[in-house]
Amino acid sequence: MNKQTLSFQAEVQQLLHLVTHSLYSNKEIFLRELISNASDACDKLRFEALNEAALFEDAPTLEVRVSYDAAARTVTISDNGIGMNEAEAIANLGTIAKSGTREFVGKLSGEQARDTQLIGQFGVGFYSGYIVADRITVETRRAGLPADEGVRWSSAGTGEFEVERIARAQRGTDVILHLREGEDEWLSQWKIKSTIAKYSDHISLPILMRRQEWSAEKSEYVTLDEWETVNKAAALWARAKSEITDAEYKSFYEQIAFDSAPPLAYTHNRVEGRSEYIQLLYLPAKAPQDLWNRDRKSGVKLYVKRVFIMDDAQALMPSYLRFVKGVIDSSDLPLNVSRELLQESRDVKAIREGSTKRVLGMLEDLAANDADKYASFWAEFGAVLKEGVGEDHANQERLAKLLRFASTQAEAGVSLADYAGRMKDGQEAIYYITADTLAAAKSSPQLELFRKKGIEVLLLADRVDEWMLAHLFEFEGKPLQSVAKGAVDLGTLQDEAEKQQLEAAAAAFKPVLDRLKDALKDRAKDVRVTTRLVDSPACLVVEEGDMSGHLARLLKQAGQAAPAGQPILEVNAEHALVKRLDGSERFDDLAHVLFDQAVLAEGGQLEDPAAYVQRVNRLLT
């Protein structure tokens, strides 16, 4: 049969040029692409054979073989899949069928062409072979055709390719790469095997290589005429749940997470519908060192139809779930999907939403059925989960239920629902206090009245708490209220007698109050009498809507300008120190010491510690 020489479609020529000039830094992907094509060809045969079993001929076991010939300097990827007839070989290997890719290549030029990021965004597929080969020969026969209707396609990957009819007994396709100068590293069992392990381990088809054996006589490895499977050929996540043991799930976790401690929980699902994917997600037992780094890589690996695409696919999981490990295997995404593309893909968005719901479900389950495990999860990852309250409004309610706190009544583990269940008759708000440490929160003067009345207050000391509370205003209709913001209004919890007592005290105290305001006019927005305090003489509060002292300090530590709003000084008119103000010769010193102590009591730092010391000394002598 005569040989034809044909020209590549113009866009293919451009693509080939880009492949050979720009993809050099990531050349091992050619093996992934060619093995994936071989696997697709086997899938197609299996599908067509559903209606026509004869297509299997006498070789029903579908497989991929990879071999190399050091003398000829070739690497061959063979499959016994569907194969191609002459017209298919010309069309499939000589043109780019996908219009999107075609347009994209058409537009790329000059500077852009050297940008490998861009190139990663479209399908290189078969042509990636030219990264390492300066000639590719494809020998193929379509399943069902007679042995003399095989095809040989060959090209140096420049302008043209040749096609001729050959005799080929074997069904399917051999892709023979004639290696470029300098690509001898591919003439190695180890190199090919490790690349297969990296990208194609979980392809459900066996990938075979010739067995090698050490020969003491020759002092080198010799290649035997026996084939062995070099990939795992089984993606755990693609198997039916009912067929996987707990031990298998755990050992798989160890493999992918490099974590020898067993996971706290896992969830495994096949999602069908608009977007099809499999998810196998694990909750680790221990937080890694770098959990606090928000740029930290997430632990979710992306596969497309069992082919490994990338580690730490951040787009698949919201940042506040960055501790989750596992695998997502999509049936919809293209093999060559890039990180940039992931950000925009609607399929990815559907996957992220679905996976978020699954993880939250897993946490709810743990919280409901295994309080000890949930407590241990919370201790490790709770502060990260809190970020979600501000970031993920769609799931805010579910997240709020998962929060756990310390309070004035329990060391830890208080949920908002627990709190709400113990609220006093007539109590309308959920009270909390934020501070730099739990100890500071616990001993804060602002809690005195709440303690006296037996009202529970949540104690918050994580860095993220202020931020979270800026987004969480209520829980099941009950407002969250800081005990250090605004005037205390305990509503009906405060009895009338007390209120009247306060008003009377304030009236009697008015002249002193006016002097205090004047003495502290550069430091306090206002000075007022409070019932909030029992044992302490004074405390600082901020106006509803102003930034708390704690948050201002956090911002300052982070090097951000914190708007210097002035606090309000509240004084306990019943306190001996406050009573001493009236008629004191040292009024000014006393007033400033009162203020400075209130700053210290809430864990703040004095702007002028030396002045404070002098004042205290003057009062002491």
Ligand code: ADP
């Ligand atoms: P894609 O796999 O995304 O379609 P490729 O460039 O990888 O793009 O392959 C182009 C086409 O060539 C495939 O769609 C297929 O029709 C054909 N092809 C490539 N390799 C094989 C193979 N081993 N067996 C049969 N057909 C193949």
Ligand code: MG
């Ligand atoms: Mg392909």
